[in-house]
Amino acid sequence: MNITSYKAHQRTLVAVDCIIFGFDGSDLQALIIKRGFEPEKGKWSLMGGFIREKENADEAAARILYQLTGLENIYMEQLYAFTDINRDSAARVISIAYFALINIRDYSEQLALEHEAHWFPINELPPLVFDHDKMVAKAKRLLQRKVATHPIGFELLPEKFTLPQLQSLYEAIYETPLDKRNFTRKILSLGILNKLNEKEKESSRRGAYYYVFDSVKYGKMQSNGVKFI
Amino acid sequence: MNITSYKAHQRTLVAVDCIIFGFDGSDLQALIIKRGFEPEKGKWSLMGGFIREKENADEAAARILYQLTGLENIYMEQLYAFTDINRDSAARVISIAYFALINIRDYSEQLALEHEAHWFPINELPPLVFDHDKMVAKAKRLLQRKVATHPIGFELLPEKFTLPQLQSLYEAIYETPLDKRNFTRKILSLGILNKLNEKEKESSRRGAYYYVFDSVKYGKMQSNGVKFI
DNA sequence: TCAAAAGTGTTCTAGATACACCCATGT
């Protein structure tokens, strides 16, 4: 029956773990740290931490992302709560996983050094502690699903980017080649990119025009439901 | 820095709350209880409970669903972890919400009585305690998204169902009318329904053929990605 | 015989796919 007092119930440690995605121009990558405390100290791990008394999970995730990257206002989203009894070898800990997207050039190298953090291509990750491999796999699937209908790919790129860069990003996320003409036609037809009068000249002699994402234009079309790719 | 001992950290009550969907032939409904304990005793609420030491969240949700419906092996899925500091007025409690789909004819009336449970059309719910309204809203959105690409609508129907029943179900979930000819053509073209040599004669003189979902056929086509509607 | 729901095809439109050549520029 339903007569219950809160007092009688078990309390549990609640953690947050973050899958941090970046894009280096050709590969989708994840930022992984060497775990700094026991158990499993020194092994590869997602960045995480326990939820504090005065913060919710979103705030905890933002704090943890800030600790590792020095960045605020990172795009992030709750992924899934991992609750298996023995998922952590030291105690019953449930972990709410978040995935985050950052521009790989923006993070603090200083902080990354302190945490012994490294970027790995998403398909070449070393084995991670606990159930963190499962978290990464789930995050990758969610990213693939989400990026098809929401304008979040831009979070992985600099403010200014070229269409070839954007195409490479989608190709890395979907792990499939895309047709250049079809891609540019579709993405431009959405009417949410503004072309700049400026070219990126690093990667080709001819140079490729820069574009920026126009969130105002995107906001106006929202209601129709947006299919990106 | 990352030197941390688990001991130092705050432990939290972790609950599970279940959004239980049913379908009465014309409306998508949710099963709601009168909360049987303080705080907010006597108010409308989702069915929930605390996670026990020896179970994960899926097991807790299955247990809670069994307590209210008497059913086992219910289709259910984790929805989201709700973690706001003051979401529960009595204590810091995080709640992992699950949504579940059942055949509305199968639940135990006896157990429902004991919990003072009632079915409400999803758009005519009374106000619920805490953040349960938010949970229901999120569950409804997830159901709409999920049912478009996964064969889960059948969970809300009896084993044998007619095409008009199935169409009504999709119309209730999407809250939009569908064209009968387009609907039947599309759903039958998936090749995952088996037509029975038997008619449902309650709702029309002519009678409508029964169909059953063929999960083996569905399993074989999985890889291609399935768009239901 | 009629009321009420089941069943059934065709046309049109829009979006997705497939596909190849010229352009600009630094070396």
Place this chain on the structure above:
DNA sequence: ACATGGGTGTATCTAGAACACTTTTGA
């Protein structure tokens, strides 16, 4: 001059949307 990556258009195919009449049968 040439090598490298950037930029562009058309034809075909497929899936989705729109749309109305006939069939069955119990009362």
